[in-house]
Amino acid sequence: MIDPELTVGALDRFAERLGAVARSGGAVLFGTGHPHRLIGFYGALADALSAAGCEVLTPATGRRVDITTRFGLRTYNLDYVRGVALVREAPALRSGCATGVHTHSPLPVRTVLAAAAEAGGPLPDLVVGDHGWVCGAGQLGFEAIGLADTDDPALFVGEAEGRVSVAVPLDDGVRSDYYRPLTRYVLNRACLSQ
Template structure:
């Protein structure tokens, strides 16, 4: 399949609703912005935001700038949006960081809280970096967090409970990995590519972190605005057909010089 040009990728993102008019409704977005501003740490995604983001309107302003949601505070229900141009801009920034990782043969960790949607996207990037000599982190065995297990499939760390891979926003699985590596005397990653609390906690612990984030997950966008996150890529992080992410991943790999 040929690599899509930027205009063609933008069209694909809109058609598949990875960006453009996304499925996440406006009232859900605003509810999450409000909960973050009210100090609900579930919505901080592993970051430490202190008392710097206590105004819901400030959160909305960041999301309008960096994700492309509607900036009108009077728009309370109905459709919301992700700007596909901002998605591709962020992919280009992520590609620059992946080029640096490849050039330095760096140690890279991949993880996802959306195993049903993003595991293949992360796995393909991991394989491409390994082919360029990068050290893809193999997580320690026997890690536990949140009454479940932290395991690894196709080079991507995920959270398992009851023989099922779970969707999770928690930062605790990332804590378990980083603490487990330290306990074994292994070096921590130079770069984490992830999403949700996996990405936020890595950034909070001082590791370069690239994260995918939906328009109802404002923390990672705030993290990039504050410099804690290296890159945050706006997209719907769970569209129905995970193959829809393949052209996006192809574009990222091509822009990174990894194809």
């Protein structure tokens, strides 16, 4: 069971970090391993930060990422929807479509960050996402915040180790429209509502 008070407290800290990067006009990278469920949440945050003058980074579009899965080695392509990075099965690459694959791998964020560095930057002041996007960025020393389901403890471990700034406990498998109240709450708390 997820304690709602812990979720609200973490959402407040999450919004505080978004507000801080908005005030500084920093660069932000968004990425999700749950594109079917969470693209709307992250996309709204990316839109708001872009409107506030932040650069929403989109490096390595179309770049291949080989990820070992329980089905063997799979090749995926990096793509962005509404400024949010995700991976797609290589033959199904259709830019702008919200569907992508579910992954916990840190390899996509490592690929994106390496591409940004190779191009001379900018590098993100904040990485926002879930699963491997947050943990992988945190392991590389980038400030990272994200949503975390209690059945996937990696973000909570990363937060306890000081590698993840904020891990918000919630159910990451509900219908996408159920995240709209959280989106409004975070945008209001971060002073980013339009």
